[in-house]
């Protein structure tokens with residue numbers, strides 16, 4: 001079907017250097033409209049740098065990025081077509097939960113008539129409706145993350161970018177988030193681009209997985225395809241064959257812990 005093969009994100013020869021570090025090294029890939037596309041790789045692989053470039057927050061050193069039919073260098077218009085949920089909460093602490101979403105809705109020109117309804121729906125989804133009039137500065141880290149997710153969805157984006165969105169969330173909230181993302185993807189044909197270093201998350205949620213390591217895309221396909229080309233029977237084993245190492249879970253765990261300490265998520 002034509003619509004299925006429509007490309008919504010087009011990336012050609014994209015690179016980013018930070019002085020001597022090549023964070024992203026000449027990557028090219030396409031994301032089809034309606035896909036759930038995951039960048040799977042260890043800490044430091046270049047996932048966040050890529051997502052920051054795709055969302056216009058960071059200038060590439062070289063390469064082309066087309067999002068939703070726009071060359072992202074040409075226009076800021078493209079920004080209204082996507083929602084972003086980042087690792088670090090970027091909410092306004094001096095506003096209430098409701099006001100944060102309202103402010104975002106206004107910025108993204110969500111019509112007044114549907115804004116209230118949408119805010120209510122999103123706050124109920126992340127179980128914060130009862131706390132809507134509380135200041136965000138009094139929220140725990142976990143509550144802030146949930147609010148951030150609600151905010152990313154408020155303007156009904158065509159593409160949702162999620163940078164390790166479940167980092168630090170409890171298993172129940174994680175599952176809830178992915179179920180909801182899958183529902184949005186299915187019912188509204190919302191394209192999802194996510195990054196993760198959790199193998200099971202990529203396996204469970206994504207249709208297409210790009211394995212990224214040291215700034216390069218090593219392989220791309222469905223989980224089954226990656227297993228087929230590596231003659232393995234799990235994504236974990238395929239990853240090992242393709243990259244020559246495991247996900248370095250220990251390093252990841254230590255780094256995650258360091259990240260959490262500063263943030264005090266408050267979600268068990």
Ligand code: ATP
Pocket residue numbers: 018021022023041042043044045046047048049050164
């Ligand atoms: P993580 O999930 O831990 O953030 P990642 O896969 O998202 O990992 P990036 O954050 O994109 O990886 O980092 C890729 C590489 O670029 C790393 O070596 C990192 O140290 C480096 N890097 C990222 N941002 C900067 C920066 N602003 N200045 C210098 N180096 C950077």
